[in-house]
Each structure stands twice: as structure tokens, then as C-alpha cells.
Amino acid sequence: MRPFGRMRTLAWHMAASTPAPSTDHSLARAVARRLQDALPEGVLLSVDELAELLTAPPNPALGDLAFPCFRLAKALRKGPPMIAGELARRLAELSDAAPIAEATAAGPYVNLRLDLGAAAAIVLPGSARGERPHHAAGERVMVEFSQPNTHKAFHVGHMRNLCLGDAIVRLLRADGNQVIAANYFGDVGAHIAKCLWWYLDRLSDAERQPPASHRGEWLGQIYTRAHNQLEEWQEQAAAGDAAAADLLAAAKARTTAILRGLEARDPELVAIWDETRHWSLADFAEIYGWCGVTFDHLFYESEVDEEGLRLVEDYLQRGIFVESQGAIGIFNEEIKHMPFFLLRKQDGTSLYSTKDLALARLKFEKFQIDRSIYVVDVRQSDHFRHVFLTLKKMGFGQAERCQHVGYEMVELPEGPMSGRKGTVILFRALREAMTSHVVDNYLAKFRGEWSDAEIDDTARMVALGAIKYGMLARDVQQKIVFDMSAWLDLEGNTGPYLQYTHARATSILRKCAEVDKELDPALLEDPAAARAATAALVEPQERELVLLLDQRWPVAHQAAQSLRPSVLCTYLYNLAKAFNRFNQACPVKPSEGALLQARLLLVRATIGALAQGLDLLGIPAPDRM
RNA sequence: GCGCGCGUAGCUCAGCUGGAUAGAGCGUCGGCCUCCGGAGCCGAAGGUCGCAGGUUCGAAUCCUGCCGCGCGCGCCA
Structure with missing residues (x-):
């Protein structure tokens, strides 16, 4: 049920037996290890649990990380403020508290000021290398999404499903699972x-x-x-x-x-x-x-149609399904407001539900999956509750691991899209409007300097970034109001903003390379070398960026676990903002020596985090745009 | 009627497994290119977190009721 927890416990044991905190790439865990050293007797919290409790103080002036002591209060039978005071004292007494530079009790919190150089040396090399966390063998999970009907047009509403499903596939893969991306055409x-x-x-x-x-x-x-x-x-x-x-x-x-x-x-x-x-x-x-x-696999309704009817007949014989008013179905009393789930029409033909049973069996038996995810709009919540309940009563244990990701609809400012009113916006229209908008307003100036092919390709990437981010950044529970002119505005919290930040960062490295200012590869491999350079970092913008970069995998994990790509969108946006603030305040190219190296490393680390994060959303990250 | 969801700044939304002074984008107003790309950066104004109770040391967050909006509710998919 919680494979990740097991993995992390394992990682902790390994790290604990290898006293090399500088090679630990998680700042939160490096800090948590110190907290554990300083914790009073009688508190049984693992490094991972401690790391998870760490939060950001409301104001950066208070510290870089904060440890709330509420959880310790019961075990120690003391008030959180008293515990915070003791903990701060004990942290100050540690012979080696790195990367913690200072601990101050503030009410029920212990605010921690970190040694920026030490923190950066822990976080940056891994991010700059594009490192991914290790995982124990995860689950075999199928994600079914897109599911368009043939003989109908593909419109912007279909895009939300496609973007969501694809991002969920990518997130679950990065989280260590073996994922089968499946489509199911309504033919x-x-x-x-x-x-x-x-x-x-x-x-x-x-x-x-x-x-x-x-x-x-x-x-x-x-x-x-x-x-x-x-x-x-x-x-x-x-x-x-x-x-x-x-x-x-x-x-x-x-x-x-x-x-x-x-x-x-x-x-x-x-x-x-x-x-x-x-x-x-x-x-x-x-x-x-x-x-x-x-x-990875394409299903068609036409291939499960007959099998569905056979299943219905079979389970009718077994007495699991019943006849009602000439039709066949099952009473799932668990769903009180509409207990009857219709599975075969009076005329003997199949329904959507009929096919879903056969499809599920195919997934379970032929594909041997542990977990099954259906990305389908929220109006079908009741349908999937019925499907999963029915599968369980049919004897499929995997029904316990079936999950419906229901997302709200894409509507127009005037209301729901209606084929009848002719207000449906085809995906192609959005794609073309977005692409030409990008070319006309942003890329036309590169005509002649860039090849036409690069301009076309970049326009595609940026248009795709705008569309995908627009579809993913909003929580699944929220309706998306599609207003073309608003979507064409590529400033502020948008996909192209993230892509632009990535391109700017890449451009810095390019421009530095032109004057032979390049990152010393040793900084990526040798902790001591990294540590020597990062000691030069002092600016608050650098600090903010380092702290945020440390969050990249915990956030990706949270997004994967909750099946909510929007969580990652929010994080990446904040990361990009932090980088742009750094970029405004801290010139890289004019720097020299250790500061130059440290900033080059910081830029590389940001590029790594942005590129990986965007990839998890299915958004390309152009090197220039 | 029953079920599910939503209600946070003028608009669009984060924050919701309870924790410090509720954040961002757009819009408005005002600043920033001798410096690596202005799709950028900084600042200002703007909020009884729908309403009322409850739980708690502590509620935008959890519970109950109400109000408003959306969606779903046997032979469509």
C-alpha cells in the first residue's frame, strides 16, 4: 500500500551506515539527522519523519527551515515552547551541526538558519547532474486516459484529459512504478x-x-x-x-x-x-x-463489446447479476441514491458499463496489473463507483486498487461547449492560434538568425507548453474556463514562463562559455570541491533558490501520490520565480573565482530541476526561445 | 428530492492529512535595461477566507446546519 515509505526507510538505513552527510542530496534529511542527534530521550522519530515535519518559516528573516514541536508535546508531556527551547539549546551544543548554522526557539518552533555554502553543496550537484531518486521495485499500474470517440472531433475539452493522463503516467514512472499508458477508443x-x-x-x-x-x-x-x-x-x-x-x-x-x-x-x-x-x-x-x-497499449470498445455481454450472461447465471424490467444489472446498495447499475439493455445489447467490465478483466488478467487508474471526467464518478463495486462482487480482488481520477470540465466563458450551438473549439484551432501567436509575437525576430525549422519546432514547444500548463496547473476539482485570448497571454503564471526561465538559464551558461567561464566538472562529482565553491554564496536570492531546489523530489512524489500534477506546477512556478529573482540580483558572467563557480553550479542545478519538472508534466524545455 | 463538488483580493486561482503576520497571476497605479535575453524584476493599492454554530491551546483547513453555484441521478457514453 505504501511502497514509498518502505523505500525511504531502506534508504535511511543505508545512509545511516555510511557517515557521509555531504553526499546526501536531501537538505531536509541532512538537517533531520542533526535534529535526531539533538532530540531529547524518549522521542522515537525517524530521520524521514523528522524531515517531513520540517517546514518553511512564514518569513525568511526568521530562518531557512522551521521545526514545529507540537508532535513532541504528548510524548514529553511538556509544552511545545519549552521543548523548542530545549531543542534549540541542544542543537547549539552539538559538536557538528552542519548544515545548521543557528537554531533559535520561537514559541513552539525551532527556527533553523543554515550554512548556505554547506546547504548548497548538499543540494546542487545532484540537481545539476539531473539525478533521479532511487526506488525499490514499484507497482505495475495502468493509467487509462484520452479515450476519444471515433467519428467525433477532438476538441479542447479532450485536451485536459490527455494532459492529465500523460502527466500522471510520467509522475508515477518517476516515482518508481512500472506504468502502462493505455488508451481506449470509443469506436x-x-x-x-x-x-x-x-x-x-x-x-x-x-x-x-x-x-x-x-x-x-x-x-x-x-x-x-x-x-x-x-x-x-x-x-x-x-x-x-x-x-x-x-x-x-x-x-x-x-x-x-x-x-x-x-x-x-x-x-x-x-x-x-x-x-x-x-x-x-x-x-x-x-x-x-x-x-x-x-x-503503451490501445484498447478499443469494439474488442470488448462481445466479451462484455458474455460476462453479463455468465454472472447472471451465477446469480451475481439480476434481471430488472427486462434489462440486466446489479444492485449496489452501497450507492444509496441510485443503487441499480444497468449492464445490459432490454434489447440485449451492451452499454458502456458492459464493456468496462470486460475491459477491466482484460487489464487484470492479460496485463497483470496491481493498480488501475481511470482518468475520466467527474460526471462519471457514480459510474466508476458502480464499476469497481461490481468488479469486486464478481470476485476481482484488484477492484480494491481501481481508482477514478475525476476532473472537472473545460467550459467557455459563455458556458459549456455545445456541438449544437457550434461553440465547440476544436483542438486544432487552439493549436494553430497558439502556434502562430507565438511565432508572430515572440519568434519572428529570430527569422534569419535561426533556421525556419528551429523556429517551427520552438513554436510547437512553446504552444504545447502554454496549452499543457494551462490544462494542468488548475486543480482537477476546478472547472477550466477556456478563453482563447487569456490563453494566448503568455506572461505571468504560464507554461512559457517556465520554459522561458529554463531558456534564460541555459543562455547564461552559453554566454559564459563564450568567454571561457565554464563550470568545473569536479564540482558535480567531488563534494569537497563543491563545498569550497559554494562557500562564496551569500545572497538571499541564492539562499531562496537552494532551499527551493531541495524540494523538487518531495514535491514530485507528493504530486504522484495524490495524482495531482497541479502540485508540481505550483512548485515549478515558484522555482522559476526564485530563479528570476536570483537572475536579477546576482550576475553570473561578471563573477570570478569561487563565486562564479558556485553560481554556475546554481544555474545548472536550476536548469536540471526545471527540465526534469517540466518533463514530468510532459512539457518540453527549449534551450532558447 | 438524493448524491458529488465548488464558494479565499475587482477577475482567475494557490494554500485545505489543523499551526507563526492568508499568497500568486491578470487588471490598476508607480519604478527597473552602461550589466548574462523585458515572455523578466521591484514596489503600491486591494481580503469579515459564503453565513452561523461546534471541536481544539490553535480553524481558510476538521464536524454540523444553512445560503449560492455547478454536475450526476436504468436502457447515452
């Missing part, structure tokens, strides 16, 4: 029948010719027209329009016939279905490529 169902009805019956031969590119999108338009027409007839019929009622009835008969034809494997219909379906899949593949998202 069967009523929407297909509606689309094919219009395509086959309502288009002239000339109109039926698909365009050379974006055929999936073209198909999506056909679907929308069909859908809207049916809705219109429905309303007119409800209002008493007999002609509309006839048209509606005829259309419904036709879509039902198409559906039945497909189920019966009518060769002609299947051929059309397969051809059109591939138009959509090709569009999706192109989008995933542009976004830098890859999948």
Missing part, C-alpha cells in the same frame, strides 16, 4: 450509427468525398450535423410536428439497422465502419504526436 455505439447514417444516406456522392487531411475532423462535422438534426426533429415531434415525427422515426429505424448490421458483421457496413474509424484514429495519432504523448 462502437450510437454515435457511430448516427454518423454513418448521415454519411451514407444524406450526403451526395460528391459530398461523400473526404478531404485530403483531417478526415477525422470532417467525420466529426458529419456526426454533429446528424446529431443536431435528430435533436431538432425530436423537439419538433414533441411539439406536435407530425412530419418531423415521421422523419425521426425513419432515421431511428435506419440508425438501428446500421447498428444491427455492424453487430451482425455485415461485410459492407463493417468495411465502411473500419475505413471511417481509421480516419479518426489517424487524426488522433497525429494529435498525440504533436503533443508528445505516447501510449
